[in-house]
Every structure is written in C-alpha cells, then in structure tokens.
Amino acid sequence: MHLFDLIGLAVYFVVLILIGYLSSRRIKTSDDFAVAGNRITWPILFATLAASFLGGGASMGRAGKSFTDGYVFMFAACAFPLATVLAGLFIAPKLKRYVGAHTVGDVMAHHYGAPSRLFTGLFSLVYCIGILGAQALAIGTVFNAILGIDVSTGILIGMAVVVLYSTLGGMWAVIQTDVLQFLMLAIFIPITLVIGLQQAGGAEALIARLPDLHFSIMGDYSTGLFVSIFIAYLLGETLVPPYTQRALAAPDSRNAKIGYTVAGLFGFVFYFISATIGLVALVLFPDISPDRAMPELIRSALPIGLTGLVLAALLAVVMSTADSYLNSSAVVFVRDIYQSFIDPSVGDKQRLWIERGVTLVIGVGAVIFALYATSIIDALLLSYALWAPTVLIPFVLAVLLDLNCSRAALWAMLSGAAMTIIWKWGPFELEQLTGLTALIAGVLTNIAIFSVVYLGLRDPFEPPHSPAPTSTPGG
Amino acid sequence: MHWYELAIYSVSAVSVLTAIAIAVLAYRFFKQ
Numbered sequence: 001m002h003l004f005d006l007i008g009l010a011v012y013f014v015v016l017i018l019i020g021y022l023s024s025r026r027i028k029t030s031d032d033f034a035v036a037g038n039r040i041t042w043p044i045l046f047a048t049l050a051a052s053f054l055g056g057g058a059s060m061g062r063a064g065k066s067f068t069d070g071y072v073f074m075f076a077a078c079a080f081p082l083a084t085v086l087a088g089l090f091i092a093p094k095l096k097r098y099v100g101a102h103t104v105g106d107v108m109a110h111h112y113g114a115p116s117r118l119f120t121g122l123f124s125l126v127y128c129i130g131i132l133g134a135q136a137l138a139i140g141t142v143f144n145a146i147l148g149i150d151v152s153t154g155i156l157i158g159m160a161v162v163v164l165y166s167t168l169g170g171m172w173a174v175i176q177t178d179v180l181q182f183l184m185l186a187i188f189i190p191i192t193l194v195i196g197l198q199q200a201g202g203a204e205a206l207i208a209r210l211p212d213l214h215f216s217i218m219g220d221y222s223t224g225l226f227v228s229i230f231i232a233y234l235l236g237e238t239l240v241p242p243y244t245q246r247a248l249a250a251p252d253s254r255n256a257k258i259g260y261t262v263a264g265l266f267g268f269v270f271y272f273i274s275a276t277i278g279l280v281a282l283v284l285f286p287d288i289s290p291d292r293a294m295p296e297l298i299r300s301a302l303p304i305g306l307t308g309l310v311l312a313a314l315l316a317v318v319m320s321t322a323d324s325y326l327n328s329s330a331v332v333f334v335r336d337i338y339q340s341f342i343d344p345s346v347g348d349k350q351r352l353w354i355e356r357g358v359t360l361v362i363g364v365g366a367v368i369f370a371l372y373a374t375s376i377i378d379a380l381l382l383s384y385a386l387w388a389p390t391v392l393i394p395f396v397l398a399v400l401l402d403l404n405c406s407r408a409a410l411w412a413m414l415s416g417a418a419m420t421i422i423w424k425w426g427p428f429e430l431e432q433l434t435g436l437t438a439l440i441a442g443v444l445t446n447i448a449i450f451s452v453v454y455l456g457l458r459d460p461f462e463p464p465h466s467p468a469p470t471s472t473p474g475g
Numbered sequence: 476m477h478w479y480e481l482a483i484y485s486v487s488a489v490s491v492l493t494a495i496a497i498a499v500l501a502y503r504f505f506k507q
Contacts, residue, residue, distance in 0.1 A: 043500035179501045186494035190487035203480035266493060272486050 005308025012184075012312040013161050016177050016319075020165025023173035030351040033170030034102040034331040035249035040175055042250070045259025048178035048324075049246045050266050053084070053237070054185060055321030056138035058267075059274050059314065064290035066278030070211070072219025074275035076229035081267025083238040088261030091239060093253035094399050103328075104244050104395060105336035110464055111398035112409035114340065119413055120391050121336025124241040127383045128329040129362060135322035136370035142318060145295035146311050155370050158319060163363030166323045167356050171249065171331075174323045181316030186266075188306075188313035190273050192294075196280040196301045209283050228437045235388035235443060239395060241332055242324040326366070330359040385424060389416035389442025394450060404462045408454040416446030 027033050040048070065073035098107050104124060109117035136159050143154025165173045200206055213219050218226060237243075243260075250256035274294070281293035288296050298310045334355050339346055346354070393416070394409040420442030423430045431437055 041504055043497050044504055047497050047501065176505065179497070183494045183498055186490045186497075190490045193483065194487055197480075197483060202477075203483055204477050207477075207479060266490075269486055269490050269493075273490060276483055 002304040002307070004305050005311070008305070008308035009312055009315075012315075013157075015180070016161055016165050019176045019180070020168040020173040023165070023169025023176060026172055027170050027352070029348050030334070030355060031102075031348075032172060033352050033355050034327075034335070035245065036171040036175055038249055038251055040246075040249045040251070040255075040259075042255040042259035042262070044175055044179060045246055045250050045255060046262045046266070047182040048175045048320075049084075049243060049260060049263040050270075051178040051182040051185065051316070051320035052242055052246070052324035053080070053263070053267065053321070054270050054317060055135060056141075056318045058270060059185070059189065059317045060138075060142075060291060060294045062271055062274035063278035063281065063294040064292075066214070066275035067282045067290040067293040069221070070214030070216070070219045070279070071275055072213075072217065072221050072226070073229065074271050075217050076221070076226050077233045078268060078271060079230045079232075079234035080237060081264045081271065083234045084243075084264030084267055085261050086264075087239055087243075088257055088259075088264050091396065091399050092247040092250075092260035093257040095244065095247045096250065096253040096256050098248070101248050102245065103248075103332050103335045104239070104241055104391060105332065105340075106248075107244075107398060108391070108395060108409070109336075109340070111402075111404050112394065113406040116394070116406060116409045116413070117336055117340055119410070120395075121332055121340070123383065123386065123391060124332045124336065125329060127387055128241055128325045128332060129366060130383050132322055132325040132329060132362070132366045133369045133374075135318050135325065136366050137374065138318045139315065139322065140370065141291075142295065142311070142314050145292055146299050146307075146314070152371055155367060158315060159322070159363065159367045159370075162319050162323050162326065163360060163367075166326045166363065167359045170355065170359075171245075171327055174327045175249075177323060178320045181313075181320035184309075184313035184316040185270075185320075188310045189270070189277070189317075191306070192298055192302060192310050193273050193277050193280065195306075196277060196284065196297045199301050200280050200283040206279055206283055210279060214279060214282075224435055228440070232437065232439055235392060236384065236439060238388070238392060240387055242328040245328055245331065326359060326363050329362045330355045333358050333362075385439055386417055386420055386442070388439055389420040389446050393443065393446045397450065403454065404464050405454050405458040406462070407457055408450045411453045412446045412450035415449040416442045419445040 031037050062074060062077065095101070095107070098110060101107055103121070105117045105120040108120045136155050137151075139158035140151035140155035143149055143158065144151045147154070165177055197203065197206070207215065247256045247260055250259060277297055278290075278293045281288070281297045284301065285296050295314065298307060298314060302310055334351055338354060339351065390413040394412055397403050420438045423441040424438035430441070
C-alpha cells in the first residue's frame with residue numbers, strides 16, 4: 001500500500017478518536033450515554049442504524065455469496081431490509097410511547113414483568129457480545145486482506161480505536177462516528193463498484209462472461225432453501241438490541257418512523273451494490289477465495305490514494321457495527337441486570353461511570369476472545385439463532401397489541417429456546433428429517449405457546465408491570 | 476446504454492446522493 005493511502009487511514013483513525021474525546025465532554029448523564037439524550041433526529045437515526053446493520057455480512061459476505069451463487073442469495077437476504085422497513089412503519093413509532101426506556105428489556109418489563117426483563121437482558125447481552133467478537137475478527141480480516149498485516153495486529157489496532165471512542169463518548173460518539181462511517185461506505189463502496197465495472201468491460205461483459213444462473217432470482221437454490229434463508233433474514237436480526245436502542249433514542253414517533261424506514265430502504269441499495277461487486281470480482285479475479293472478492297477488488301482495481309479511503313470505508317462498515325454492539329452490551333448490562341436486580345438505587349452519575357467501565361471491560365473481553373478463544377465467539381454466536389424464537393415474538397406482540405401477560409411471555413421464550421436447541425443440536429437431526437430450520441421451528445413454538453397460555457391462562461386483570469407509557473408528540 | 480449498466484449506475488448514484496444529503500443534514504444537526 002502506498003504511503004499516501006496509509007496517511008489517509010491514519011487521519012481517519014485520529015478523527016474517530018477525536019470525536020470520542022469531544023463527545024465525552026457532552027456526556028453528563030446515563031441518558032446521554034445510552035440514548036444520546038433522546039435527541040437524534042431522523043437523518044442521524046437513519047445513518048447510524050444503516051451503519052450498524054450494514055456490517056461484514058452485508059458487504060464482504062454478500063459479495064462473497066454472489067461470487068459463488070449469483071444474485072440469488074441477495075434476493076433471499078433482502079428479507080432483512082424488508083423486515084426493517086416493516087419495523088420502521090409499525091414498531092418503531094410505537095416504541096416512543098415507552099418514556100425513559102433504553103432497552104428491549106425496558107419494554108418487556110413493562111408488559112411482562114421482571115423475569116422477562118432478566119431473560120431478555122441476559123439474552124441481549126450474550127447476543128451483543130457474540131456479534132461484537134465476530135466484528136472484531138472481521139476488522140482483523142480486513143486489515144489482513146488489504147494491508148497484509150496479521151489478523152491479530154489488525155484486531156488490536158481497530159478495536160483499540162473502537163473501544164476508546166465508545167468508552168469516552170458513549171452513544172453520542174457512536175452516532176457521530178456512525179454518521180461519518182455511513183458517509184464513507186455509502187460513497188466509496190459504490191465508487192469501487194463503478195471503477196471495477198469499467199475494468200471488467202462494462203455490464204454487458206459481465207452478462208456475457210458469467211453464467212445465466214448468476215442473474216436469476218432463484219439461481220440454483222431449491223424453493224425450500226430460498227424460503228429458509230428468506231425467513232432467517234426476515235426474523236433473525238430484526239429489532240435486536242442496538243437497532244431498538246436507536247429507535248428509542250429518537251425525540252418522537254415521527255423521527256423514529258422515518259429514520260428506521262429509510263434505513264431499511266437503503267439496505268436494498270447497499271445489498272445490490274455489494275452483490276454486484278461480487279460479480280465484478282468473479283470476472284476480474286475468478287481464482288480467488290469468495291470471501292476476498294470485495295477486499296481484492298479494492299486492493300487491485302483502485303488507484304493510489306483512493307485505496308486508503310476505500311479501505312477506511314470497508315473498516316467503517318465493520319467498526320460501526322462493532323461500536324453499536326459494544327455500546328448496547330454495556331447499556332443492557334447496566335439497565336436490565338445491574339440496575340434492575342443488583343442495585344436498584346444506583347444514582348445517575350454512578351450509572352454513567354458503570355456504563356463506561358462495562359464498555360471498557362466488554363471491549364477488552366471481545367478482543368481477548370477474538371485473539372485467543374474464537375471458539376467462545378462461536379459459542380456466543382449460537383445466540384444469533386435464538387433471538388427470533390425467544391424475544392422477538394413476545395416483544396412485537398407487546399408493542400403492537402399492548403398485551404400484558406407475564407406467563408405467556410416467559411413460557412413462549414423458554415419453549416422457543418428449548419425447541420430451537422433440540423431442533424438444531426439435538427440427537428435427531430430434525431432439520432434434515434423435516435426440511436424445517438431450527439429458527440422456524442422455534443418461532444412457531446413460541447407463537448403457539450404464547451397463544452395457548454395467553455388465551456387459556458392469562459389473568460384478564462393483569463396490569464402493566466411498570467408505569468404506563470405516555471404518548472409523545474407525533475405518536 | 477444497457478439496462479443493467481443503467482441499473483448499476485442508478486443505484487450507485489442513489490447511494491452517493493443519499494450520503495451527500497445526509498452529510499448536509501447531519502452538519503446542520505451537529506452544528507446546533
């Protein structure tokens with residue numbers, strides 16, 4: 001890499017740390033640290049949400065999949081932006097009723113009581129740390145693929161920057177760096193595509209040189225496989241803690257709705273760009289490993305000067321996801337576990353410092369896992385399969401239908417988790433026998449148990465478990 | 476221009492123009 005590119009990259013890192021330092025001066029309360037004082041308007045919400053959910057999977061992962069399978073995987077995975085648009089239209093505006101809420105656990109506690117909050121909090125924590133560890137590994141991989149330095153050094157450099165600005169500036173630093181990172185990825189990743197397309201000989205050359213199946217909606221996937229991927233993306237990551245936290249950080253329902261919905265729409269745009277980069281890489285470098293499709297295009301096809309900026313954009317993709325999960329881990333721990341079950345009388349100042357301390361500890365822990373114990377990250381990532389079968393359904397039902405039934409939520413979450421674990425890791429290989437994925441089996445169980453317990457065993461006079469939500473302007 | 480080329484350029488342009496619009500709106504927000 002040219003010296004000019006390295007200088008550009010160094011400047012980018014310095015700017016991120018500077019944002020963290022400047023943000024630390026405006027963090028005065030836990031509300032500032034967790035939800036940026038509930039002041040982020042829709043353009044900021046849109047940018048920070050898009051930067052958070054467009055991570056390594058949506059960029060390098062999507063390019064790698066289209067390199068091997070064509071557009072089919074992108075079409076199936078478009079279920080995620082679709083779910084985000086639906087959540088933006090129907091869920092996000094209603095979240096602003098929960099005044100003072102910071103986490104999914106806060107909403108669950110209102111409708112279903114303390115046990116559901118504890119379960120949601122623990123599950124959110126494991127989920128966030130797992131994704132954080134995976135993003136730390138992805139940061140190391142990007143450094144390795146483009147600069148050639150070893151993965152461990154890449155993890156240490158990238159995560160040191162993320163942990164520093166997240167600990168100093170909390171949500172304020174995270175949203176400001178996310179906006180910057182959004183601008184980087186939304187400008188330089190498409191530029192990479194356009195330059196790469198020219199080098200490949202244009203779109204007609206792409207069509208002529210690649211198999212027809214690479215351009216078809218279903219590719220060579222069976223209908224069952226396509227539907228399984230579609231449902232996994234529709235439910236697997238929907239309304240997870242950092243995304244919900246962003247909707248809660250909006251000043252009112254209108255801003256939450258517009259920001260969340262537009263972020264979902266932008267997801268379609270970015271998925272198409274990433275997937276097409278995979279096809280361009282297949283024409284230019286047919287012998288590389290699919291995972292290297294995007295980094296290789298950046299490394300080989302771009303002129304000096306631009307390479308450093310696009311590398312920074314690719315790092316921005318993963319770092320902006322890592323910082324969101326790091327901030328959410330700390331907020332979830334303090335809000336749903338420490339404040340709710342260990343020290344309910346904790347003051348606001350003390351809570352802020354605990355959140356900072358936990359951010360630092362979890363950030364360092366994720367680096368250690370990524371460096372020395374990737375099997376722990378693999379184990380934590382198993383929680384990815386459990387979000388939809390446990391928390392998602394009771395959460396959506398509570399927000400949409402205003403249901404209060406602690407028994408139904410608890411039984412639905414526990415049975416959904418048990419069914420998913422048995423289906424996926426049990427002795428009977430049920431996924432192969434039935435053709436149904438564990439996620440679908442878990443979600444169906446969750447819905448069935450919730451319905452049965454709610455209709456048969458609920459106390460019709462069960463009140464909300466925390467002060468009633470109030471309407472906010474625009475709601 | 477081939478329709479596929481037009482689609483790629485259009486989507487790329489949407490991404491870049493969105494970023495520019497957000498940059499302006501974000502500047503006004505953080506300036507307050």
